[in-house]
Amino acid sequence: MSNTASTASSPEPMAGEPVPRLALTAGEPAGIGPDLLAMLARHAGPAQRVAIGDAGVLERRAHALHIDLTLREHDPDAPRKPTPAGTLELLEVPVEATVTPGALEPANAGHVLNLLATAADGCLNGHFDAMVTAPVHKGVIHRAGHDFTGHTEWLAARAGSGRPVMMLVAGDLRVALVTTHLPLREVPDAITPPVLERTLHILDHDLRRDFGLARPRIAVLGLNPHAGEGGVLGREEELVIEPVLARLRERGMHLIGPLPADTAFTPRALARVDAVLAMYHDQGLPVLKHAGFGEAVNVTLGLPFVRTSVDHGTALDLAGSGRAEVGSLAAAENLAARLAGHRGAPPAGTTA
Structure with missing residues (x-):
């Protein structure tokens, strides 16, 4: 096992392979999550991307970063195909208060949890094949009165899957x-x-x-x-x-x-x-x-669905600045698509 990371890439699905449908949550709206989704959309990926977030926040952040981004309302009945570069399908979850990049707003804590609930429930009912999460801020969610120790524990409770x-x-x-x-x-x-x-x-x-x-x-x-x-x-x-x-x-x-x-x-x-x-x-x-x-x-x-995420936090000081790095989110998307393709097959070393 190597102890070095490889550069993330975005392989195209092979002919005949089903295209996975991924839910990408925008995370804390005052952090770099919206930046990362806009940056990710500049290049085609291995899956059908469905962003879960607020349209206005994503559009304003893309504008601040000088990224041409087209948001299209997600049609759950449309055929699955990789989302083209410059585009995100959107399943909108509106924010509850004005968003200022870098400034946490406890009134939006419920919005952040609604992003996770929408993605997780979509995975549980089979609409999404996996979810990929941008970072959230545990502190502001706590200050808003929610019991939240992190994505890992929250998603396990939502899925009723016990210990994650x-x-x-x-x-x-x-x-x-x-x-x-x-x-x-x-x-x-x-x-x-x-x-x-x-x-x-x-x-x-x-x-x-x-x-x-x-x-x-x-x-x-x-x-x-x-x-x-x-x-x-x-x-x-x-x-x-x-x-x-x-x-x-x-x-x-x-x-x-x-x-x-x-x-x-x-x-x-x-x-x-x-x-x-x-x-x-x-x-x-x-x-x-x-x-x-x-x-x-x-x-x-330990979840009944695939969930991947970035390896970093909300980086409030970088929100809207253009200095955030999208590598971890791109790697999370690629891994989610690959793992989703393995689900449904018997585990290695077993028989069906």
Whole structure:
């Protein structure tokens, strides 16, 4: 497994392949999400793009960036075909207050959640094959009185799918997380045998189904420095992690670890695995973002539909400036189209 990211491209669907229909949410309207959708539309992509956002916000942002953008009302009954360059099909969700680039407005928090609900519900009812999300701002959604810790958890609750798994992808490097948006002091108590076992089941299953890996090789990190060093630096490895890995190995999973996090990301170690499971957010993601920031993709595993996202935040200071980079959103779109094409087929290594 390489630890470098490859430049995103937009391959055309092969003749005879169905064209995936993707829902692209515009994210926080004061951030760079509308910029990114306008920038993405300058080039044709691998799918039918359906932007979910406010028409006025998208048009004004495109104008500020000197991008010729045509918005067409989404026709759900029209034949699927790749959206041409310079165009976005639009499923409109109006904003609730005036949008000023760079200035958060709590009154628009409901609009942001409505974007996600529209895309997720469209995926659940089969209208969309996948959803691709621009960044949102958790703080302003909280200030507006909504219980929101992030896309990952919100989408899992919307889909009724239980525990989700966050995985980031940069080229061939894949890093999944046992815990996501938790204060560090709460992490050890959150890593229980059932949680770890379920996370590994989801990771193994979705690597087979969506990434075509017949028997994924998963490196599992320890929680403590040096993976606990035999209990001297912590006992979570011997009490929780090692027993779970032993049980799942007996069931056929290819699991390596628990490994010290400070050596698990060396090129030689990564060459022997297909994915790395980190115990908490900042244990694994700094390495991945160093390898591919701006071209990495956030993938939510454990959902009944494909969801990908950018690897960065709302970048309020860049909104409307023309200085935002579209690479991560382009990579998220390409990966969503590819993964959507794998859905419906039996996972690799199984029979139909």
